[in-house]
Amino acid sequence: xxxxxxxxxxxxxxxxxxxxxxxxxxxxxxxxxxxxxxxxxxxxxxxxxxxxxxxxxxxxxxxxxxxxxxxxxxxxxxxxxxxxxxxxxxxxxxxxxxxxxxxxxxxxxxxxxxxxxxxxxxxxxxxxxxxxxxxxxxxxxxxxxxxxxxxxxxxxxxxxxxxxxxxxxxxxxxxxxxxxxxxxx
Numbered sequence: 001x002x003x004x005x006x007x008x009x010x011x012x013x014x015x016x017x018x019x020x021x022x023x024x025x026x027x028x029x030x031x032x033x034x035x036x037x038x039x040x041x042x043x044x045x046x047x048x049x050x051x052x053x054x055x056x057x058x059x060x061x062x063x064x065x066x067x068x069x070x071x072x073x074x075x076x077x078x079x080x081x082x083x084x085x086x087x088x089x090x091x092x093x094x095x096x097x098x099x100x101x102x103x104x105x106x107x108x109x110x111x112x113x114x115x116x117x118x119x120x121x122x123x124x125x126x127x128x129x130x131x132x133x134x135x136x137x138x139x140x141x142x143x144x145x146x147x148x149x150x151x152x153x154x155x156x157x158x159x160x161x162x163x164x165x166x167x168x169x170x171x172x173x174x175x176x177x178x179x180x181x182x183x184x185x
Contacts, residue, residue, distance in 0.1 A: 154183065
């Protein structure tokens with residue numbers, strides 16, 4: 001009987017933490033006007049991996065700006081085990097899920113950080129390649145910092161004030177035509 005009560009308490013605590021994190025995430029989305037969580041589709045992840053593999057296989061570090069649930073980071077890290085792949089996420093719930101899945105499933109060359117990616121980059125954090133799959137407001141904030149990276153791969157949202165060296169038309173679905181914008185300094 002005691003085990004049942006303990007199990008119920010653990011479930012209730014888990015639900016309480018989930019509700020608190022979800023509430024914080026909704027508040028951040030509403031009040032900071034950030035883009036809602038939009039997990040990257042497998043086709044988009046494959047396009048990014050294909051671009052890295054064909055054009056930039058010798059780069060050493062990758063940063064996913066607004067890494068969300070971490071699917072892109074984990075997939076790239078598995079494909080390129082010698083590269084260091086970092087995901088930075090502002091939303092607490094998405095960060096916790098990506099960090100926990102990384103903790104359990106790996107891979108070791110990936111890592112996740114919670115925080116404002118724009119502030120991290122402004123404070124000197126860098127990588128060879130930056131990946132962005134964020135809305136137009138974050139792309140506007142990121143645009144002045146894009147030159148700190150050798151390569152920027154932007155999914156669906158172009159960098160304002162920058163001309164891509166290559167634009168790759170990807171698949172079309174209910175969200176519209178997907179594009180991969182490749183920037184290089």
